[in-house]
Amino acid sequence: MKGLLRGVILLGVMAGGAYAGLRVWPIGDTPSRITLEGDARRGAYLARASGCVACHTDTAADGPALAGGAPLDTPFGSFAPPNITPDFAHGIGGWSKDDLARALREGISPEGAPYYPAFPFEFYAGFSDQDIADLWAALASVPPVAETRAESDVAFPFSIRAGLKPWRATALREAETAPVLGRSEEWNRGRELVDGAAHCGACHTGRGLLGGLDARPFGGNDDLPGGSAAPSIRADDLREEGWTASALAYALETGITPSGDVFGGSMAEVVEQGTSFLDEADRRAIATYLLDATLAPKASDALAQLR
Known part of the structure; x- marks a missing residue:
């Protein structure tokens, strides 16, 4: 009985020590002061x-x-x-x-x-x-x-x-949003928005047991808050569903899909409160990036990389 009590006390001490250690574990960097006018x-x-x-x-x-x-x-x-x-x-x-x-x-x-x-x-x-x-x-x-x-x-x-x-x-x-050499200004602007501010991957990428984003971006997520789901927005899947850059840019403005249907759930809110306020150039940039960024490499490209 005494041995069990000592074990419980020891576990309690270890747990307390671990918690105290976590509390003092430093995170983040010391920010530089922002003096710019907005x-x-x-x-x-x-x-x-x-x-x-x-x-x-x-x-x-x-x-x-x-x-x-x-x-x-x-x-x-x-x-x-x-x-x-x-x-x-x-x-x-x-x-x-x-x-x-x-x-x-x-x-x-x-x-x-x-x-x-x-x-x-x-x-x-x-x-x-x-x-x-x-x-x-x-x-x-x-x-x-x-x-x-x-x-x-x-x-x-x-x-x-x-x-x-x-x-x-x-x-x-x-997220990685820095411009990529060799890509157009429009494509890079789309990357900046999709992978940065617009955080499309937050909903359209699955998450692991601990809530971290999956390694495969934009592959869809069947476990969104409230029990809703977000489809894959990988380039191949979008093209297979009939999406073009013009259609996607239009949908981000109006919520209307190529089939004449409308976005529902959280995506309807994203359009109503977010993307519909963007200018046409930015909506087109988002569409251009999404319809290209995750395309599967061609076999010829893969062979060229091996040479």
Whole structure:
């Protein structure tokens, strides 16, 4: 009996030590101070492209803009997009540009706590200082809303935020959005949007047991929040379904597919609150990139690489 008691005490001490170690485990980089002035108009455009409005506004309940979105139900719990209006008590009125930069690029709160990957910060890592300044200016122009519309409800042990630190070390993958030499300006702009701000892979890529993105991008996801699904948007699959660059760009504006059907579920919201506000050149760039980026290599190309 004493041996069992000692074992329980030892396990408790080890667990406590591990938890304490996780809490002090440093994450992120020391951010450089952002002193640039922002352009609120450009920031509003980036906010639309990045899904800020769609996610942080409860449109179904006719909620105020950016005052908090509808909860996202996942296997790990329910995540409520927070109020990001400039209200000091309920929003981000007490933040600085540097706080916003750290949240978007690194997924770390002003207090140093890691954010859950329900917030797709991994796709925003490439935002420039000017992008951050512009977004900050846009968010500062929104009327403050003194309310919290919902609270996250995350199940144990996922509710222990310190546990996200080893997850970040093993599963977190930052998006690659830098221009590729030899590709057109349009293709590279599409890459910047699809793999960055628009974070298409957050929904259209499957996730593993711990929530990390699968190695095969854009292959579809049958386990989205709320039990919905997102189809494959790999180039071969899109072409097989009859998509062309013109049709895809038009669908991103109107929600109407080549068959005359309309997008439903979360994609309808993405169009209504996001891509329909983009200019035609950006919608065309997204379509151009998606219909080319994931094409399977031709046999002749593969043979050429072996030579």
